[in-house]
Amino acid sequence: MNDDPSEPVTGLTRGLTNYGDTDFARYLRLSMARSMGLSSDLLKKPVIGIATTYSEFNNCHRGVPDLVEAVKRGVLAAGGLPREFPTISLGEPFLNPTALFFRNLMAMDTEEMVRGQPMDAVVLVGGCDKTVPAQLMGALSANIPAIQVVTGPMSTGRWRGERLGACTDCRRFWAKFRAGEIDTETVEEIEGNLATTQGTCAVMGTASTMASLTEALGMMLPGTAAIPAVHADRLRAAEASGAAAMMLAAKRLTPRMIVTEKSVENALRVLLAIGGSTNAIIHLTAIAGRAGVKVDLQRLNTLSDETPVLVDLKPTGPFYMEDLHAAGGIGAVLRELKPMLHLDALTVTGETLGERLASEPGYVDRAVVKSREQPLQPVGGLVSLFGSLAPRGAILKRAAADPQLFEKEGRAVVFTSLEDLAARIDNPDLDVQADDFLVLQNAGPLSPSGMPEAGYLPIPSKLARAGVKDMVRISDARMSGTAYGTIVLHVTPEAAAGGPLALVRDGDRIRLSVSERRIDLLVEEAELMRRRQDRPDTSAQATRGYAKLYRDHVLQADEGCDLDFLRADPPE
Structure with a gap:
């Protein structure tokens, strides 16, 4: 006693x-x-909890049991008692309506199990898109010493001489199938070669982006974000993380000492430099909100104009995550950005970021990670748009878009829901031309669809067959980090919350200006007022359980789609 x-x-x-x-x-x-x-x-002994997210409904997490065993070795070798415990697991393609809908529930599960069980520190083991954000959100709210271990990216497969990696390549071939360029037998053959190992998507999708940002935040051991899932170093990283958790427990170094305004801005810099997923804006905003830190979309634009794109990975380039690991990993990116970073930000090693980056740099493959003097693109991969259509902001991944569409006015072709989109997008009688703007309504966090990755509206088949590869597409939905195109996302307020997006009608004119950071609906205010009076309630209804809790309390995209009562007050 x-x-x-x-x-x-x-x-x-x-x-x-x-x-x-x-x-x-x-x-x-x-x-x-x-x-x-x-x-x-x-x-x-000191107790180190290990939050495990293995599930047979989560293909990304097939290797989690091996990682947990490696963490246990590290804890035991450092003199601690490891205790594994389960939480919810979020397998992106296996959840209805969306994994984002359940992210906050997983964050609550993680928080309460970390707080409610006896542990001096916790190792968070996960990888799939919404899993890592949920774990970090929960850990920040519980605020006991914590360290993240990710599953790592898949290795690429091979098909008829091509390297394939889910899911940028799955979208590329699906577009070819829709355009009639390949047949059913071929697309099914490709299906069996897209994802051939354990781990998360092999490209700079949401999972890899969040792993990269976790390292940039300082919540993961240096050099561990990009290690392939099947590499022996992935197990060694897990073992080292178990030992590091013992150090964190001894020093009582908590997540809110690491995730600060400075480290969040460092993470935003890295997001822009790697051409990362648009989803990361929502997740980083939610993570930061648990520490009382605000992510300002206007500030994002300032950072984007200062921060070059340095990493040439799919969905925008030719390389994969396994190439980034071999090229020097996120450490190589951080060293290039060093003059732009807050080097006094603390990390889970107990060192500052500056102390980490003071060591001698290793080999860097400049085909994959460009220098700051000769970047892939001179400005960051993401921008925020504001205007009469998005008063509180929208997001465009300009690194994955067609610059010829950046300054454009077009006619709106409106789909009022995902069901409407599915029913009409390939109708040969659809009144649509290549210069039109495709608009999807009622796909935000309050909608029945729960903000799915549906912002990547397919090109209408009659246009695809005519060779159209890209169009301006606008919605309150999200887009997979593996997707590409001139796509305006996260329009806020969303349609189901009564935002201006709900008022768009077929034939309206919309103006997009990336240079001015604007997206505007060119309709007279008197007409918009008339439409508001006739607007039906399109928000989802729920009477019980988590669905009701979510519908009653979920915030908009600019606040990370977290639940309002889970965000922290700003730190003193």
Whole structure:
């Protein structure tokens, strides 16, 4: 028993169950722990929790059990007691309506299990798109020492002499199929060669972007974001993370000491430099919000104009995550950005970012990671747009878009829902031309579809067959990080919340100006007022369970789509 009130309670005697008798609670807990076959010596060690997200509904996490075992080795070797526990797992293509809908539930699960169980630090093991954000959100709210371990990206497959990696290549071939360039037998053959190993998507999609940003935030061991899932170094990184968790517990270095305004801005710089996923804006905003830090979309534009694109990965370039790892990883990117970064930001190693980057740089493959003096693009991959159509902002991934469409006015072709889109997009009688703007309504966080990755509206088949490869597409939906095109996303406020997007009608004129950072609906205010009076309620209805909690409390995209009562107050 620990009878000295000046000494912190650690190990299995933290947070005792309340029976009204503290000594009995300790006695009962240790008795139950002994039933697991643990020695008396181990019961006295610091406890490191391991949040495991293995699920047979999550292909990305097939390797999680091996990672957990490696973490346990690291904890034991450092003198601690590892305790594995499960949380919700979010397999992106296996969830309805969307994985984003369940992200906040997973964050709540993670927070409560980290806070409610006796652990001195926690190792978060995950990888799939919404999993890492959920784990970081939960860890920041619980605010005990924490470190992230990711599953790592898949290795590429081979098909008829081509390298393939889900899911940029799956979209490319699906577009060819829709255009009639390949047949059903061929697309099914490709299907079996897109994702051939464990791990997350092999490109700079959302999962790889979030892994990269976690390293930039300082919540992951240096050099571990891009290690392929099947590489032995991935297991060694997990083992080292288990040992690092023991150090974090000893120093009581908590997530809110690491995730600060400075580290969030560092992460934004890296996001822009790697041409990362648009989803990352929503997730980083939600993560930062758990630390009381605001992500300002106007500030994003300033950073974007200063930060070059340095990484040449798919969906915009020819390379894959395994190439980035071999080229020097996120460390190579951070070194190129060093003059632009807050080097006094703290990391989970106990060092500042500046101390990390002071070591001698290793080999850098300049075909994959460009220098700041000779960048891939002189400005960042993402921009925020504002205007009468998006008063609180929208996002465009200009690194994945056609610059010829950046300054353009077009006629709106409107789809009122995902169902309407599916029913009419390939109708040969659809009144649509290549210069039109495709507009999707009611696909935001409050809609019945739960803000899916549907912003990548398909090119109408009659235009695709005529050779049209890109069009301006506008919605309140999201887009997979593996997708590409001139696509305006996260229009806020969304249609279901009564935003201007809900008022767009077929034939309206819309003006896009990337140079001016604007997206405007060119309709007279008097006409818009008339339309507002006739606008039906398109928000999703829910009467029970998590769905009701979500519908009652979810925030808009510019606030990270978190639940309003989970965000933290700004730090003093």
